Amino acid sequence: MEIESSQLFSVLGHPQRLAVFRLLMRRYPDRVSAGDIAAALDLRGSTLSVYLSALRDAGLISQHRQGTSLLYAADVDAAGRLTSYLFEDCCRSRPDLCRPAAFNPREGRTMAHRKYNVLFICTGNSARSIMAETLLRDLAGDRFTAYSAGTRARSELNPNAVELLTSKGHDITPLRAKHIAEFQGPDAPVMDFVFTVCDRAANEDCPAWTGQPISAHWGQPDPVKVTGTEAEKRLAFQQTYGALHNRISLFVALPLDSLDRMALQAHVDDIGRQRATT
Template identity: 65%
Template sequence: MENLIPNRLSTLGHPQRLALFRLLMRRYPDRVPATELAQALGIKANTLSTYVNALMQAGLITQERVGTSLRYAIDTQAARETFDYLLLDCCRGRPEICASLTSAEGVGRHPEAGKKYKVLFICTGNSARSIFAECILRDLGGDRFEVHSAGRKPRAEVNPFAAELLTRKGHDVAPLRPKNISEYMGADAPVFDFVFTVCNQAANEECPPWSGQTVSAHWGMPDPVSVTGSEAEQSLAFQQTYGALRNRLVAFTALPLAALDRMSLQKAVDEIGQTHKEGIPE
């Protein structure tokens, strides 16, 4: 272990290998195709191959073949061992420095009376997926949650197919508008309890760390806005996306948030993103 950890740290000392590691950490527990990683990082396939081989040799990521595609994911045990190596001696001697890293307290532990959990959904255009999630959660648990959504590159308006579907489902679309994520990053921005990315592109991009004890998860799904074909085919894509998000949010609102510590909550929301996929088009 003494030789392995310095090798891992040396491997992560390369800026682009570190960028790859951080991207896979943001996408965990997804296994991400090599082509998507190369595109997200703006590098050639052979360059990506060099980086992933170095991270695999250091034991930091794992590889899986799915058909003709190679997919990669973080090895969480290796990441934990590496971080522990750096932190444990410090935290034994100076626990006040590491309290925020070692504490199991956080979101969901003994909430204040009447507290509403603040939730943010992020996608690229903030015109369909994150708007759906905002509306669904507000209707499922409006008394328990303060819900927002935003986009990296917000569209000019809510997608017409999305607005029509939401209206048919009984949601109030009047106050909805695509918003830039920058609106939630100022000094006066809400301190979020939960942040969910609902598209892969948004999760692939760097984002400043959220203040507080935010639990974040990736619930990626295809963009119905990108579906072409007949009006019926496009409408079906929006219905499938809405249904998949509703399945996940029903599971989310059923969690005993006040009884779970932060680590348990993180595990639960990760599992929801992996197991509640009914209705998501392949």
């Protein structure tokens, strides 16, 4: 492990290679194209190719072919081995010497039986995240307090999203566009779960959340960007609503009081892999 870990540290010691790895960790379990990575990090394709090769050779990421495209994903097992090495070897497994955030005292325990705070994030907080907030509130508002926010929040909600939610019988009165800064101050509610529902928001390097919430990426295509007839645009919003409904239904069905944090994290990651249903 000594040799392997030194190699991993060497690869991640380069700031831009580290940035690529961190982006893929934020997008996990997604497989991301090189073009999307380059655009998110403003890297030249040839430069990114060198970084991806180094990360892949070190076993930190995996490469998958889909048609003519190559997609990349973080290897979370490799990341786990690295943090385990730091704790078990360098810190001699003593939490009094090293107590990084990853080794929370709650790790391995089930979550307390109470009402949980859940935050959904997208870029504009005008469509996908407000759909998710509304769905969770109406599907299980007795067990969860739902919030939503945007990394670059718009000033108003998307009218097509509002029309769809209204047509489904949802109460849109509580909804408004909000920036994530509203949930990162000292007086903000502490989140138990944070889900990104758009790739662009997941690509952004946001500060760590207080309280170490369980997080996952449940990316959905942006229905706001769909062009065509009004019927085609409405269909895009219906498909997004259906996909989010499917994932949130699976989430609220999880037995939270009997799953430890590692098992729960695995479940919410699996939900992120679910295909859309309308």
